[in-house]
Amino acid sequence: NEEHWTMKIDDAENNIDIGKVIFVMPTHVCPTVALHEFYYVIDTDGNLIDTWQVEARNRI
Structure with missing residues (x-):
């Protein structure tokens, strides 16, 4: 969705640690x-x- 990102890392040597x-x-x-x-x-x-x-600016 618009608030989360998913990714696939095939190379175990290049894993991304939590918090990086x-x-x-x-x-x-x-x-x-x-x-x-x-x-x-x-x-x-x-x-x-x-x-x-941007027409949508400040449209609340």
């Missing part, structure tokens, strides 16, 4: 989107090409 901090690239970010005012659209060269307002 790891970096995870999220594949689903709906809960995070409403925390920001805008999306900044960047092209493949790193140039800002557009700004999109």
